[in-house]
Amino acid sequence: MYLESIYTQLIMEHNRSSHNRKALEDPDISERGYNPNCGDDIMLEVKVEDGIIADAGYSGVGCAISQASTSLMIDLIKGKSVDEASELADIFLAMIKKDITDEEELEVLEDSIIFQNISNMPARVKCAVLAWHSLKEGSKHI
Numbered sequence: 001m002y003l004e005s006i007y008t009q010l011i012m013e014h015n016r017s018s019h020n021r022k023a024l025e026d027p028d029i030s031e032r033g034y035n036p037n038c039g040d041d042i043m044l045e046v047k048v049e050d051g052i053i054a055d056a057g058y059s060g061v062g063c064a065i066s067q068a069s070t071s072l073m074i075d076l077i078k079g080k081s082v083d084e085a086s087e088l089a090d091i092f093l094a095m096i097k098k099d100i101t102d103e104e105e106l107e108v109l110e111d112s113i114i115f116q117n118i119s120n121m122p123a124r125v126k127c128a129v130l131a132w133h134s135l136k137e138g139s140k141h142i
């Protein structure tokens with residue numbers, strides 16, 4: 001099983017770039033995502049102002065896939081409402097489960113669409129969905 005180059009590139013890009021790797025002051029959502037299968041242990045923090053995600057960041061440790069997925073998700077949800085972000089997480093999770101395969105429907109996920117074929121690598125699925133599950137869990141308490 002090989003990774004397509006764009007996929008590899010994006011993952012490397014997001015691992016290199018640390019723009020979403022930060023702790024927030026007084027976050028409204030702090031949700032830990034832990035994947036014992038791989039050792040990914042990420043803390044997702046989100047600042048919500050008037051129902052809109054004003055800022056988000058993550059800390060912790062994780063493999064390339066979990067960190068890239070988290071960082072891409074943060075890029076995607078910033079500026080969106082909590083409800084919209086939660087819907088995007090549903091779409092992402094449906095994509096991973098192959099419940100949604102229509103590319104047009106998946107366009108809203110922007111770069112996160114690169115994880116569409118992660119289900120071909122079952123061992124890495126939990127890495128890819130970690131942050132999205134954390135986002136959904138955390139959004140429930142807002």
Ligand SMILES: [Zn+2]
Pocket residue numbers: 035038039040062063064065066126127
């Ligand atoms: Zn992992």
